[in-house]
Amino acid sequence: xxxxxxAIAAGLAIGDENPWPRRAVDFDHWRALVEELAAGRWTLLxxxxxxxxxxxALLDEAPREVAVVTHRCASGVxxxxxxxxxxxxxxxxxxKDLFGLEPIGSPDLRPWLDHGRWGLRAPLGARxxxxxxxxxxxxxxxxxxxxxxxxVGPVHAGVIEPGHFRFSVNGEAVVRLEERLGYAHKxxxxxxxxxxxxxxxxxxxxxxxxxxxxxxxVFSRAVExxxxxxxxxxxxWLRALMAELERLANHFGDIGAICNDVAFALMHAHCGALxxxxxxxxxxxxxxxxxxxxxxxxxxxxxxxxxxxxxxRDLVGTARRAFPPLVELYDNTASLQDRxxxxxxxxxxxxxxxxxxxxxxxxxxxxFDARRDLAYPPYxxxxxxxxxxxxxxxxxxxxxxxxxxxQSLALVEQILDGLPDGPVRAPVAxxxxxxxxxxxxxxxxxxxxxxxxxxxxxxxxxxxxxxxFQWPVxxxxxxxxxxxxxxxxxxSFNCSYSGHDL
Amino acid sequence: MRKTLLKSLIEGPLTEAAPGADDAELAAFAAEVDxxxxxxxxxxxxxxxxxxxxCNGCELEINALGNAFYDLERFGLRFVASPRHADxxxxxxxxxxxxxxxxxxxxxxxxxxxxxxxxxxxAFDGGVFAGSYAxxxxxxxxxxxxxxxxxxPPTPLSLLKGLIALx
Numbered sequence: 001x002x003x004x005x006x007a008i009a010a011g012l013a014i015g016d017e018n019p020w021p022r023r024a025v026d027f028d029h030w031r032a033l034v035e036e037l038a039a040g041r042w043t044l045l046x047x048x049x050x051x052x053x054x055x056x057a058l059l060d061e062a063p064r065e066v067a068v069v070t071h072r073c074a075s076g077v078x079x080x081x082x083x084x085x086x087x088x089x090x091x092x093x094x095x096k097d098l099f100g101l102e103p104i105g106s107p108d109l110r111p112w113l114d115h116g117r118w119g120l121r122a123p124l125g126a127r128x129x130x131x132x133x134x135x136x137x138x139x140x141x142x143x144x145x146x147x148x149x150x151x152v153g154p155v156h157a158g159v160i161e162p163g164h165f166r167f168s169v170n171g172e173a174v175v176r177l178e179e180r181l182g183y184a185h186k187x188x189x190x191x192x193x194x195x196x197x198x199x200x201x202x203x204x205x206x207x208x209x210x211x212x213x214x215x216x217x218v219f220s221r222a223v224e225x226x227x228x229x230x231x232x233x234x235x236x237w238l239r240a241l242m243a244e245l246e247r248l249a250n251h252f253g254d255i256g257a258i259c260n261d262v263a264f265a266l267m268h269a270h271c272g273a274l275x276x277x278x279x280x281x282x283x284x285x286x287x288x289x290x291x292x293x294x295x296x297x298x299x300x301x302x303x304x305x306x307x308x309x310x311x312x313r314d315l316v317g318t319a320r321r322a323f324p325p326l327v328e329l330y331d332n333t334a335s336l337q338d339r340x341x342x343x344x345x346x347x348x349x350x351x352x353x354x355x356x357x358x359x360x361x362x363x364x365x366x367x368f369d370a371r372r373d374l375a376y377p378p379y380x381x382x383x384x385x386x387x388x389x390x391x392x393x394x395x396x397x398x399x400x401x402x403x404x405x406x407q408s409l410a411l412v413e414q415i416l417d418g419l420p421d422g423p424v425r426a427p428v429a430x431x432x433x434x435x436x437x438x439x440x441x442x443x444x445x446x447x448x449x450x451x452x453x454x455x456x457x458x459x460x461x462x463x464x465x466x467x468x469f470q471w472p473v474x475x476x477x478x479x480x481x482x483x484x485x486x487x488x489x490x491x492s493f494n495c496s497y498s499g500h501d502l
Numbered sequence: 503m504r505k506t507l508l509k510s511l512i513e514g515p516l517t518e519a520a521p522g523a524d525d526a527e528l529a530a531f532a533a534e535v536d537x538x539x540x541x542x543x544x545x546x547x548x549x550x551x552x553x554x555x556x557c558n559g560c561e562l563e564i565n566a567l568g569n570a571f572y573d574l575e576r577f578g579l580r581f582v583a584s585p586r587h588a589d590x591x592x593x594x595x596x597x598x599x600x601x602x603x604x605x606x607x608x609x610x611x612x613x614x615x616x617x618x619x620x621x622x623x624x625a626f627d628g629g630v631f632a633g634s635y636a637x638x639x640x641x642x643x644x645x646x647x648x649x650x651x652x653x654x655p656p657t658p659l660s661l662l663k664g665l666i667a668l669x
Contacts, residue, residue: 117599123635154604157583159551159564162601183600184555187636202630209559209655253562266506272569273516279566289657290559329503498557 004042004060007033008067018225018435022055022068030071031079033058038084043355044469045438046447047081047091048462049099051126054078055462057436057447059355064373068436068449073101080106087354087469098189100125111135113182113501124190142168142176150483154183158487161497165486172482177475184501192461197223197297197428200458204448205292207463208499213239213246214441215463215499216295221376222448223297226435227456229428233420235299236377241312241415242282242291242300243439244408248319249278250442251401251408254494258398259330261488262339270326274319281315284308299425309416316409327402340395344489346477348392354469357444359400360493364392370440382414392477394492430456441466443496465499516570520577521663531649532667538615539589545669546578550588550612554605554641555598559655560622564592566658567665579665585612590668591645594655596624596631597638609645617648617668621661626650 011023025033037044037058045066046057057068071078080103082089092103093112100122103109114121116135120128142149147170154162162183168176188207192200204219205212217239224231256271279289285308286294294301330336346356351364361368367388371379387403389396434451444466451459474493478486539547553561567574574580582588585608597605609618620641623629628639641647651664 115600117602118635119599120635154601155552155585155608159553159561159581161553161558161561162555162604183604184553184595184598185600185636186555186596186598186631187634188631190636191631191634199630206557206559206630206654209557210562212557212559253565266503269570270506272566273571276566276569276571283657290562290655292559292654325506329506333503496558498555501555 003063004058004065004067007036008069011069014070015434018433020066020068020436022070022434025069025071027071027079030056030069033069034079034081034084037081040353044081044085044087045355046449046462046464047088047095048449048464049095049101049124050460051099051124054095054101055449056081057449061368066374066436066438076100077102077104079104082106082108087472090468090472098122098124100127110137113185115182123187124193137180139166139178139180140176144170144175146170147175163497167483167486169483172484174478174481174483174486177478177486179471179475181471181497182501184498186498186502188502189460189462192458195458197456197458200461201296202293204461204463205295207502208465208496209290209292210250210496211246211441211443211446211499212290212292213242213295214439214446216293217243218437218439218446218448219450219461219463220295220297221437221439222435222450223428223452224435225437226433226450226452227428227431228433229298229426231299232423232426234303234422235424235426237415237419238300238304238424239295240378240382241304241412241419242286242294243441244411244415245278245282245312246291247408247442248405248412249275249282251405252278254491255326255330255398255401255405258340258394258488258491259336261491262336264333264336267326267330267336270322274322277315277318281311284311296425298428299423301425303424304419309419312412312416316412319405319409323405330398330402337395339485339488340398340492341393343394343485344477344481344492346392346473348390350473350476351392354473356469356473357440357466358442358470359397359404359444360470360473361444362386362388363396363400365390368445370438370445374438374445376437376439378415378418382411384411394488397492428456430454443467443494443499444470463502465496467495467497467500470495471500517573517576518571520666521659524663528663528667535617535648535668539669547589547665547668548580548582548587549590549592549665550582550585550608551592552594552605552608554593554595554601554625554644555637556595556622556624560594560625563655563658563661564594564621567661572658572662574662574665577666578669585609588612589616591616591618592665593618593620593641593645593647594622594625595641596628596634597641597644599636599638602638602644605641605644618645619649619651619664619668620647621651621653621656621664623652623654626652629654
């Protein structure tokens with residue numbers, strides 16, 4: 001059977017493969033690839049715009065190959081991917097909002113990120129237009145006797161990010177949930193354009209604060225791919241150390257918060273304390289609780305002192321003692337399980353089709369982890385398992401997190417054992433280039449694509465959050481559940497609003 | 503579960519001592535709010551948090567205020583689900599244009615007397631997002647701000663200091 005590399009071979013190669021090929025394809029070739037994508041041959045990895053082109057990143061799951069194809073939009077249009085492959089629909093709506101490029105044949109042409117409040121249309125396009133009126137937004141209908149709507153957000157009851165949820169309900173059961181996002185849209189990709197590497201790295205680290213290490217890492221790796229920077233070994237290991245601490249902090253927080261959403265406050269209190277301990281150790285070792293701006297192009301901005309190694313070892317010891325009784329508590333509390341088992345089912349077929357990453361994918365049988373499947377150092381030399389379950393409910397997403405905590409603790413120990421000596425940052429020489437990277441954040445795989453001009457300023461940088469593929473599946477997972485279980489289901493997905501809205 | 507509960511009982515709380523106010527501006531503001539608030543409300547404030555487009559870093563640290571180390575509620579400060587129940591709006595983010603109306607309406611929905619605390623560097627002037635077509639660039643352009651708590655994100659300790667200054 002032909003591989004992805006064969007399928008794109010007829011396209012015109014653009015630039016060097018840093019690290020994956022990018023080819024220009026014509027109308028027919030693009031459509032043929034989209035048909036194969038819709039048939040399940042490839043997984044959608046990303047779809048983003050440029051001033052006069054659209055780029056489609058594809059993953060071939062079996063040999064784990066990645067490729068990008070580019071379609072020039074001569075007359076401001078491109079053949080819709082979403083027409084055949086629904087996971088692309090929101091990307092296309094965003095491309096239209098930001099670049100003004102029209103997906104021909106798309107089943108949904110409503111705006112997505114553009115709420116009609118920016119004062120201009122297509123702000124990243126070749127010809128932005130002034131616009132004043134707020135846009136009307138038509139939610140999809142759900143009709144029938146007794147069906148009514150509950151609008152929620154963008155300001156929520158809890159301390160969470162802004163987004164709007166439109167529930168159509170019959171009695172207590174959710175008939176349809178439709179999300180409306182974009183409230184946290186900050187225009188990051190426009191701010192990136194023309195930014196130097198230092199400023200761009202700061203922006204990348206603030207796309208989704210909970211994944212600041214992962215974002216700084218994926219951005220830095222894309223820069224390093226573009227400019228052929230050799231990162232010192234110690235920096236590579238310290239980056240992984242920070243990434244695993246970030247994963248631990250978020251998983252501890254999530255496990256507690258999910259239990260809190262069914263009013264089991266004891267788990268929340270203990271998991272919250274564990275999360276706090278991780279952040280305090282991060283602050284004492286790296287100078288920032290969330291480790292913002294610590295990963296940078298060329299390496300890391302701060303070295304780990306010998307006493308830091310001890311603090312992290314102590315932390316691992318504390319977590320190894322404190323966590324198992326909490327797991328036992330979760331496992332043995334029937335009233336808790338009663339709420340999490342069977343709730344918010346994400347169908348494995350849907351998860352595969354959307355290419356959901358992270359715990360959402362792995363709790364529904366999609367065994368993908370960029371640390372192994374698109375392996376980058378030092379993970380290619382570390383021992384770890386990728387926990388996978390098939391059930392796809394809230395309970396499964398909790399268990400994936402529990403197992404990943406155990407894996408991350410073991411990874412932290414391996415990293416500390418093997419941490420090489422030496423410099424932690426290599427100089428990054430200015431130059432033109434293009435690069436891509438995929439990194440596994442706590443939530444799933446993050447993709448970065450960037451192009452640099454001769455002064456190493458950003459010409460174009462696109463950062464794709466894992467949430468793009470998880471938000472739509474949440475809409476499906478909540479169907480048939482009661483309204484009161486939405487916070488629980490939503491927290492078990494824990495999608496990023498800011499990371500999605502950019 | 504019994505074992506965990508018992509252990510918690512024996513080991514004592516993780517909660518640490520309260521931080522003191524250490525700058526003059528904060529102290530002056532505290533005195534002013536203290537006078538007004540105490541007259542009407544006594545030593546308690548209800549806080550409604552509004553994310554006006556933050557990167558979620560500020561929310562993480564605001565949520566941390568509820569953990570056992572900081573234990574916000576011991577100071578009479580608590581987060582409420584509706585602006586109708588709130589004395590204080592705690593706002594984060596650069597105030598995106600897509601959130602402008604929601605922020606203004608939440609302020610209008612809050613009964614007076616009310617105070618607005620803007621938390622984080624973005625909420626002050628837009629932070630790294632200043633100058634974007636999609637951001638107003640600072641909370642004060644939408645609603646009047648009484649207190650800024652700087653930081654990217656502010657640590658739970660600086661949030662706590664700022665909020666304690668309100669009571």
